[in-house]
Amino acid sequence: MIFQFPLLLSALLCLPLVWWLLRATPPRARQQVFPPVTVLSRLHPKETEAARSPPWLLLLRLLVAGLLIVGFARPFIPGSHNGAVASGSVLLVMDDGMWSAQDWTERLNAAQSIVDDAERTKSRLLVLTTAPQAEAPSTAPELQPAAVVRQMLNSLHPSSWPVDRARAAQQLEHLPQTPFARVVYLADGIAQGDVDSFAKALHARGTVQEIRFAPQNSMALAPSTPAAEGGALARLLLLPSPQPRLVHVAARTTDGGTLAVVPVPVAASATQADVQINLPIAVRNRIDTLNVQGVASAATTVLLDENTRLRPVGLLSSGGADTPLIGSIFYLRRALAPLSDLHEGTLDALLARPLSVLIAPDGTLAGAQSQKTVQDWIKNGGMLIRFAGPALAGSQRDAETSTPTPQDAARDLLPVPLLDGARQLGGSMTWGTPQHLAPFEQTSPFRGLSIPADVTVSRQVLASPSADLGAHVWARLADGTPLVTHMELGRGEVVLFHVSSTADWSNLPLSGLFVAMLQRLTEHANGLSTPADTTLLAPAITLDGEGMAGPPPPTARAIQGTALAGTVVSPIHPPGLYGPPDGRRALNAAAGMQSLQAAQPVGTLTDASGQRPDLPLGRYCLLGFVLLALLDGVLVGLMRTGRLFAPRRAAPLLALLGALYATPSTAQTQDATAQAHVPAAALETRLGYIVSGHEDVDEASRAGLQGLSDFVNARTSAVMGHPDGVHPGTDDLTYYPLLYWPITADATTTPAMTAALNTFMAHGGILLIDTQGQDGTNSTDTTFAADAPGTTAALRRVTAGLVIPPLVVMTDHHLLAHTFYLLHDFPGRYAGQPIWVAKEGDAENDDVSPVIIGSADWAHAWAVDSAGNTPFAVIPGGSDQRLQAYRFGLNTVIYALTGSYKADQVHVPMLLKRLEDKP
Template sequence: MIFQSPTLLFALLSLPLVWWLLRATPPRARQQVFPPIAFLSKLRPKETEAARSPLWLLLLRLVAIGLLVVGFARPFIPGTRDVVQTHGPVLLVLDDGMLSAADWTDRLTTAQTIVDDAERTQSSMLVLGTAPQAEDASPVLTPQPATTVRQMLNSHHPSPWPVDRERAAEQILHLPATPFARVVYLADGVAQSGDTAFAQALRARGAVREIRFSTQAGIALAPATPAADGAMAHLITLPTGQPRLVHVVARATDGGTLAVVPVPVAANATQADVHINLPITVRNRIDTLAIQGVASAATTVLLDENTRLHPVGLLSSGGADTPLIGSVFYLRRALAPLSDLHEGNLETLLARPLSVLIAPDGTLAGAQSQKTVLDWIKNGGTLIRFAGPALAGSQHDTAPPPNTPDIAQDLLPVPLLDGARQLGGSMTWGTPQKLAPFEQASPFRGLDIPADVTVSRQVLASPSADLGAHVWARLADGTPLVTHAELGKGEVILFHVSSTADWSNLPLSGLFVSMLQRLTEHANGLNIPADNALLAPAITLDGEGMAGPPPPTARGIQGNVFATTSVSPIHPPGLYGPADGHRALNAATGLQSLQPAQPVGTITDSSGQRPDLPLGRYCLLGALVLLLLDCVAVGLMRAGKLLAPKAAAPLLALFAALGAHSPPLHAQDLNSVAKVPAAALETRLGYIDTGHDDVDDASRAGLQGLSDFVNARTSAVMGHPDAVHPGTDDLSYYPLLYWPITADATTTPAMTAALNTFMAHGGILLIDTQGQDGSTSSADTTFTADAPGTGAALRRVTTGLVVPPLVVMTDRHLLAHTFYLLHDFPGRYAGQPIWVAKEGDAENDDVSPVIIGSADWAHAWAVDSAGNTPFAVIPGGGDQRLQAYRFGLNTVIYALTGSYKADQVHVPMLLKRLEDKP
């Protein structure tokens, strides 16, 4: 045991004085004989006063005082590490970039043990992080007291961008010339540029002790490029020498989990693709990918519109879908499983948001159609055309108008020669050509080309100097197979073969499916900000991957350089741009691999870095317990319940019994306690049991989610919700009852009477017809947004209830500003009316005893055991769910406090009277 303030132990020398003071007794009283007392002397006294404190009480007090002295001396048991005896400044350098968040708790614990060593030797410390900081958060480059460093470390968090060891090396070189007694480096174990200069600068300050963490993940998640083979992300990891299984979680905007995908990683692999096989509509809802169990900006990928499966339009004409020979037959089968496919004529397709338009041969014949498609392409659309007899038979050798590019004239990426080239057949000398390997600049790179795919006919591109820059795929003889050209914000792509099997067997192969998938992924999204637009930060991630508002130091990014921008203090990872066209900047974008770093100094790990175990708190707690025992003993002695010295054994037996598991002494008392409902011991919300498991489960989950929301944002403490049965259970414990109405809902006289009593004594009944169905509305139906059958059920169950006159609630009602200021009150459904008591007609301080609506609040509030929101809101979005939670919180506060908010209008008058009072 070691004491941080050993001089205080001299106070133990005062124990003999304490002994003398405690055992001192007042002088004996002088005896005076009084004859009447002689009769009383014959009586045996029932109580005796101790002449002096009993020995056991003296010992108890001495032990208590000794524990106080020892506790204030701050004893501790040293942790399992090298005991440092060196005095002098300590330099602590730690990697605090995005790859350190996975083991940040262990990193801070180890740093605190180093601070303990410095505090014990009364040494100053200098802490330097390797991640760059914002300009207004420059690091302190002078040694500080250990207590100041401890506070700084407690508020320190990992950064959501990589470390910059080259910059850290420059800071180390410019440190004061004061020699450091110790140099400790907490490394993340991942190599970075500038490691050599960093190692040299650190070693120049003294012998370096480098600590690496066995729990560090060394793992990142990078967004996939459009050319990835169906992968949504790439898992990048340090080679560990052992295979492992990593789980990637796909979440929607509202936080709901859409999929958990296992990703196997080979023993020495540095990358693994993350494939998520979900229906297209569900896949397009994914907004975030994250590695399960590793909270970090480096393991979180935000998705934007460019990562969605883009809606594709397929132009069709009469007979185009004829099996095996129709122009859209193979296209439809290739695209349907991979994209959001729509078919129709040009007017129908362009009337909806569209990212890609596929035009088989002969579908863009009219000048007006080409003009419409041209404008659509310039705004960001991607046109994919296929050759065929119609395109081969048209004239392409006419000169274009002056200053007008060929692509804008006929929607072709390159000029074409007239006619079609025939390869193979009885009338030609050539043979069908195979495909050449795809070049690195092509979006088809990496695709396997089947040996049996051949082309027997094609349209030829006119030779030009820049033809090679427009080619994405070639035949074995070098002639173009797929060409492209940019036009405005969009692009035009041409397959020089038809979409049927007449000119090539490419549409019959799996390569055709893969090529179309690559092209749809390569296309722009629906909302493309202008290239010169400044994309302001909207949502950013912190070092632990949590989304929040952007920090004050965040700056916008120009759209034309967004793709090449790296994360930094002024450009943290997150979503940039307008709400309808967010672009994602991810921490691991551009990260290709992770390599182990070379050691900077003597490598150790944190397994033996157990911090000191302070004993002072336990000594002080023991002293407090003994002093309490002393008070109890003295009180009992004065009451005559304890007699010295016979009191020691009963007292010890009493406190021994307190720590033992003794059987109940009074079963009837325990039974009476067991009968007290939990709602009497804590504030709880209740819901009326309907007998339908799905409805009751949603009600319970919804009220649990609402209770958690109230607990997190107010000082109210809500317990778990209860299912109640009016007429059987006591409702007086609940301030608010939620009643979901089902089509078969009925009541009994006892149930009606119990609900009337509940409302008459201040309770609020929230009735929810949970849904919307226009078919249920009629002329005599007051509530026109009920689920099927619930309108009649509502009239049936409210018969007999004492309900005051109701009106539609507006944002001027007290319920709209009890806590939050609200203008609408959605649940799972938005735009539904809410009916409350007319102001002035309600009892109980003009608080409405009943609230009736059909927004289905329980499903909007519901959370599952994992903390996710399992039910979607309609029309959707996190804002609607947040508004639903806020309405629920307002309702709970309204039920708990009544009309206190309305009374605040009198506050100015009351304050004025107080000021005028003399």
């Protein structure tokens, strides 16, 4: 048992005094008047001796006093830590990759318990995380006191990419040669990376205690394609468990709506299970996200893109077309079934439903009326895929003209004019040999597909030579003759395979290439195409470690289109959606994973129960004090009156009991305060200023923002608190809508500071940069103030890494000029300075400028001292100029709080009228 306030135990020395007082003031005896002896009451003895209290009552009251003293000393039993806690430096290594999000709360609780141990032994800690960061820290990890480490742990969040234990091993090797009394590793239990070198580097620092958090519950959701077996959209990967499990996977839309919750049974010892969504095609194609219910992690979240949609495809059939091996739709049906929503039937039946693609084998589009119906359907956006064959070759032989024109081809639903008959390649009656396929060109939707060496063509229909024939070719044979041609018709397309859909003209239908080509065409039918090698896909939406979608971080980089499939998620390529809105591609955290494997223990293996929190005993001591005090009162009452204790005496003690029991112990309160420390800026709206390191500048910034906050509070419904000085890269900037940044000549930034400011602006914050103008070189000109000496170069230096959109000089037509007051000038301490804001239409976050740059020295104009006076003069306009500066500041605050609300066109007539009435 440990006492948080051991000095209070000295009060136990007063217990003998309590014993003496109890002897001196025994309970009053029961009085019974006996008339015959009333005369004796007038006799006064020479000595009096008090009756002694019963020994059990003395012991009871001593126990009551002792419990009161011990209770206020706040004793507690230290939590179990699977071994004695040694005094000395502590090395805490944490896996904070994408699998740590599944038990992040338990992980932080265990880490905080380790920090508590270090705090009691006055030890310092060094914390090392294993997930890589986009920007390496500028300084090496150092030993920190427990209070600093506790705050650092509260600011940690799980990453959306795996850990890099090889990098962590290098960091361990470069740590100072400091002896560690305790080395604790909070592991995710998943085998990944170079575990051996990491374990070796960890053991070199001391005896390792490894804590795992229910590794059998670790899981991942890997994406699959609609061509997967059974039409599965994803595959659940798990560590084996001796018990069967039931996992629920939710299918949601982008706006968060849930379309289905699918139970996925997992057999005992199974390591994977398919996730099948049995929904109508129209509903299934609306699914944007799959995630495991109850597990918030990027590893258990799958984003779907257009490549996973099922396209409704119609397949024209006729009598005998499905004859095994020789029927015209036999191979088509087997190639298309897993790729799309396939429907078979007559032309009228197929076109009566929504279709993306219509496939017509040879001989199925006969008759002018059928061709006219299909032509209208194509012009509305459909894609017709035709296959050649004896019927098509014969129709060209029977044509009226031997040289068909492109107009004739379009009328006949052909992409190019065809020559008569069919070309024979190979056989006993010809000198030719079957032709192989040529590599696909970069303009073809088939680019990138691997061509099997055994695929050959022995017969084909030939395209009529023309000057623009090459523009219609998507695939060729090795001799250059077209194999697949296309033509745009209205908003749709016509595609022709110059071979039949059976195996008598080519063995292409027998190959996997045939399936891949049909898949590319169904995707292309909806306006999708695979990015070319040179196309860069910019990040559009990314996931954080808990699987929540949001804007990409400033460190995210674009990915080359064809490299997306092989890209591994990392700090520069976080999981998310990449590319333009009409062709976004998904990069998922678990893409490409086949299974999960448990990692071998690095040290002495324990679980989270090995870090149980301390058990406070103070409240129980005080509870015992109140109960025994009540018992004492009851017993004394019985001794005096022989009746039950009066309820009115019990009421105050019962109230005290409830208050003491409801009040948490000091130890728990301190722990809760330390673990759930909430910044003041999270409880009230505050402005912030970036600390420059110059006391006079920082004091002016603080006083200026205080004066501006008071002005805003007095004239608007906004309630602003006291301003805060912040250090970007160290302090959390999330809570501030506006940061004031005074630029000094020696101003510098660090990568962490730049990244923090970029994140701040990307999430809607506004950065007001002030170069603190001073009088220009012409001392007689008091209406203009140039930048302060040296701040022009400093401004270029500190903004070099910031993501700033194109800037223009602000005019009184800008939204900032009428968010609250209608302003024509925007002075500060100095007047006549230009203000630079983002060009309209180039800013993110609802076209709100993330940065405002000027040199009017607004802080000195806004500043107020402790007496409420304005200590700095404004030049040249005096009080009127100061009022305009305050009004500009108020407009800026409202702009930061409400964004482009005031840009609503409904306000334009009123604003124009007020501008006309203004003298």
